[in-house]
Amino acid sequence: MTKLNVSATVSLAILFVTAGLAAGAPAPAAPEAATGYKPAPMPYPENALEPVITEKTVQFHYGKHHKGYADKLNDLVKGTPLADKKIEELITLSANQPDKVALFNNAAQVWNHDFFWASMKPGGGGTPTGKLADMIKESFGSFEEFKKQFIDTAMSQFGSGWTWLVIDGKNLKILKTGNADTPITQGLKPLICLDVWEHAYYLDYQNRRKDFATVFLDKLVNWDFAAARLAGK
Ligand code: FE
Numbered sequence: 001m002t003k004l005n006v007s008a009t010v011s012l013a014i015l016f017v018t019a020g021l022a023a024g025a026p027a028p029a030a031p032e033a034a035t036g037y038k039p040a041p042m043p044y045p046e047n048a049l050e051p052v053i054t055e056k057t058v059q060f061h062y063g064k065h066h067k068g069y070a071d072k073l074n075d076l077v078k079g080t081p082l083a084d085k086k087i088e089e090l091i092t093l094s095a096n097q098p099d100k101v102a103l104f105n106n107a108a109q110v111w112n113h114d115f116f117w118a119s120m121k122p123g124g125g126g127t128p129t130g131k132l133a134d135m136i137k138e139s140f141g142s143f144e145e146f147k148k149q150f151i152d153t154a155m156s157q158f159g160s161g162w163t164w165l166v167i168d169g170k171n172l173k174i175l176k177t178g179n180a181d182t183p184i185t186q187g188l189k190p191l192i193c194l195d196v197w198e199h200a201y202y203l204d205y206q207n208r209r210k211d212f213a214t215v216f217l218d219k220l221v222n223w224d225f226a227a228a229r230l231a232g233k
Pocket of ligand 1: 061065113195197199200
């Protein structure tokens with residue numbers, strides 16, 4: 001009898017939830033994760049970078065790859081003193097530690113991806129202005145030369161990794177990192193980054209990484225974000 005009542009209650013609950021959703025009622029909130037590492041909320045809708053980066057790519061990249069790193073990170077730190085640390089601390093304390101490779105890889109990949117989404121905006125691209133434009137000219141000779149070097153660096157990363165524009169002392173520098181490596185472990189402050197893992201572009205550009213790096217600079221890069229970072233924000 002009890003079993004039957006439970007079953008009936010569950011059936012009724014399903015009926016009400018289904019009816020509620022059909023009537024446009026808000027979906028029930030998802031249960032909170034055991035620990036707090038999550039991808040930063042996307043700064044724009046998942047279809048906002050179309051047609052340069054398709055919604056399908058963002059759904060896989062943000063919803064599966066990026067979230068997957070956060071899920072693995074939570075599994076690694078759950079129930080340990082590390083669970084309460086800031087993600088930058090996790091990256092710093094695990095960098096170059098042979099016994100903490102998985103912790104580093106997943107923490108750094110969460111951070112790198114947060115930074116990658118912030119490095120773009122719908123209708124981005126074009127040329128920077130102000131101090132950022134001046135520093136690019138001083139560091140690379142011209143904006144066109146900066147673009148060439150950034151794309152060449154993206155192309156020269158063998159396998160998975162990242163391309164970065166960073167502040168190095170009084171100059172700007174382009175650098176590449178492999179796999180999950182991130183310039184913050186070298187004390188460098190990134191301004192923008194490009195994900196050159198194949199999962200970032202394969203659905204849209206197949207093996208044409210150069211096309212992806214080019215449209216990133218021409219149509220997506222968020223120079224306002226870079227300028228704010230340069231200004232210390
Ligand atoms: Fe990625």
